[in-house]
Amino acid sequence: MLDKAFKEKLMAIVGQDNVLDSKENQVAFSYDATPGFQSLPDAVVFPGSTEDVQAIVKLCREMKTPTVPRGSGTNLSAGTCPVQGGIVLSFQRMDQILELDEENLTLTVQPGVVTQKICEYVEARGFFYPPDPSSMKISTIGGNIMENSGGLRGLKYGVTRDYVLGLTVVLANGDILHTGGKLAKDVAGYDLTRLMVGSEGTLGIVTEAILKLVPPPPSKMTMLSVYESMDDAAETVSAIIAAKIIPATLEFLDRATIEVVEDYAHVGLPTEAAAILLIEQDGDPEVVKRDIQQIADICRKHGARSVQTAQTAEEAQALLTARRTALSACARKRPTTILEDATVPRSKVADMVKAINRIAEKYQLTICTFGHAGDGNLHPTVLTDVRDQDEMARVEKAFQEIFATAIELGGTITGEHGVGAMKAPYLKWKIGDSGIRTMQAIKTALDPDNLLNPGKLFVPDHANSVGTGNPASAPTQTAERMMKK
């Protein structure tokens, strides 16, 4: 429960109904989609404007209380979990699309708008917003911006970062910062827009965003290519790119994933296959047709057992559903699903998948691997049980080896999920001591009291931190926090 005076001040800012600190509400906002991380906030506050956020941040600064911004909580790296308590700022009320500017191809939005709503809104008006994270039906644009979310169309269209032109941000000192604008080009000083994108709520709180739209592709085609060998699938990916074709979507599902997806979605996937590629191309009809034809030839040349092109929009939707439901399908199998996103150069996808399979066998784990093959962005997903301590110890070791392998192959610990609390111990593996020092210097410069989403990105090394609970020291803290309330 909140200190009474503090609570009254918060209520004075946002109104009585928009400050919640009952136990039930604390619990409801104590976790995100990351298994094993939970920590109670002191309260949940629902701001209605940039000025509300500014007043809250200033008050929290006075009170030395953390502020943790939150969209829909679909985060997969415990980025939204209030690991040090404090105020969770939920953007449910700030969910308006403010302006579609057709001449400048921009959309101005509040952070709480659900991403799918943005896509549907602009598509209905003849425009296109490409970033499509798998969570888009639930996740908000504010969360997407803070995490620099990817999606299935990333290969051709890029990620959220590539579609943010300007931001309104409340800084830790209470300043309101406006970056960028409805501008195709702007080099007035450091690129604060892109420094904020992907900063996981640790440098500032986004309260408004100007997004870039593009003309919609006039047509698209979807196909499925089935393989008896994972190597053949990986070689196909390289061969498509080598043929100078950049498909809109180039997704990979391994045998384990195919089985659980088919069992869940019943879309007619060949459960005995070693791997499938789901490929989509969009653009002008004649180009799409030619690309898809050429891709089909490449698939067959590289050992595809069958190549199936969707003949109707419904068929295409069914194929896409196969990929989009992968996480839900996995989640049915065992009590705990841990989805990772180690990413490697595209040419190393086959090596990475083989390493994952070897690691799964070594630690006797069930790992389904699927993901954005064209981006080298794989999602090895462990089906496990957080209550089984012995198995969780093996999960921990397996993920450490997966991250180490990704780095060895020239990759990174996270392609689109962020570092959060979960991968903080591994950040150094990617960016080295100088990278950590640089990032920490920026964090300290902009948030000297460490009040914006603390406990994320930067933590000491912990032996035990991937999906097995908060980093080693944190479970105690969390337990203490849970007890205190």
Add this chain to the structure above:
Amino acid sequence: MLDKAFKEKLMAIVGQDNVLDSKENQVAFSYDATPGFQSLPDAVVFPGSTEDVQAIVKLCREMKTPTVPRGSGTNLSAGTCPVQGGIVLSFQRMDQILELDEENLTLTVQPGVVTQKICEYVEARGFFYPPDPSSMKISTIGGNIMENSGGLRGLKYGVTRDYVLGLTVVLANGDILHTGGKLAKDVAGYDLTRLMVGSEGTLGIVTEAILKLVPPPPSKMTMLSVYESMDDAAETVSAIIAAKIIPATLEFLDRATIEVVEDYAHVGLPTEAAAILLIEQDGDPEVVKRDIQQIADICRKHGARSVQTAQTAEEAQALLTARRTALSACARKRPTTILEDATVPRSKVADMVKAINRIAEKYQLTICTFGHAGDGNLHPTVLTDVRDQDEMARVEKAFQEIFATAIELGGTITGEHGVGAMKAPYLKWKIGDSGIRTMQAIKTALDPDNLLNPGKLFVPDHANSVGTGNPASAPTQTAERMMKK
């Protein structure tokens, strides 16, 4: 001249031949392409490797001496001018293309490679590097990265920032930082790659870069549309975008520019026209043909007097030459040419051009305006004489009004040239006090002694600073520096 011990230490790092401090060499590296800015460095040093740069930065830190990185010195905002003296680091020796990775579509380069060489190198091997600043025949990729350079293909393809995947950077503390990689996606911590891009050498010194390549467009077409009224040309720009066509290039030349270009290049431009649009589309042949046809129709519908499509590569080249030579053509007319790059939302191009014409008349100046209409990025170019103090005072006032107008229209003080020393007094107009505070906090965090390219981005207000010499206080310093040597 350098202190003897300091000079010997520098020579121990890079060899005797790679440290120059004669008066002639100091003068040769005392300025860039920005009129009116000149300041002698203490010495010019030519590093051969990342380790050389690291050793030099560490030594300069000990000696409290500024380090100013330099490519070819084509900078238009005095970003390369060593306004506080120190060591100019010239990357002439680090000019190698290190690796073309065909599977991952990346090119790894040293900073001193001339951008045109990169374009030619990858095109000869069937790839495409889109950013094409007008200076590309001379400017280096290191300079392009530090300035986040734009170019004629920016509308469709984006700017340098969009093609930098990873950097090796020497930081002010002497750390070597590796950001990103051959990775389509990477969200491991803050986006240091994009923080460095466009940071004008003030946060770190780039010693290697991994660039993103794309498949080359199979064909392109070029056309010229001629107008009796500037409004018609601006409306055409909006109408093309409204028709959901994004041309590769959409450039604008006003009457004054047409005249000087034709006088210089003799490409057959209609010197009596009020404005011309130079339009290029690339992509699959059938799509290009259809787009160009549709664009031609839109041009005519919006009052184009004539629309001419280049029938041969030579004709297309002639049209592009008209645009690419605009600065050189202007430079012949009067002793001093000052090229600005105020940028506005695309929908405000007509308003901006009108304002520029009004301002030119008010201050009795010759201003040629051309630029990237599709990006809202205009280059009002004053033909003047830096020795005429009365005229320069009017130039100063005119540019202040142009910047103020751009900001009023939702624009920025610089779309692609950077802030440097020249526009530092105006940075606040775009990003406000909170923006300045944020940027300065980052600068201080990463370079506490202010030794990396000091005197750029951040300076106190000056009444007199656009192309009329260094900011108010600086000419004295410069004079002093010139005298001392």
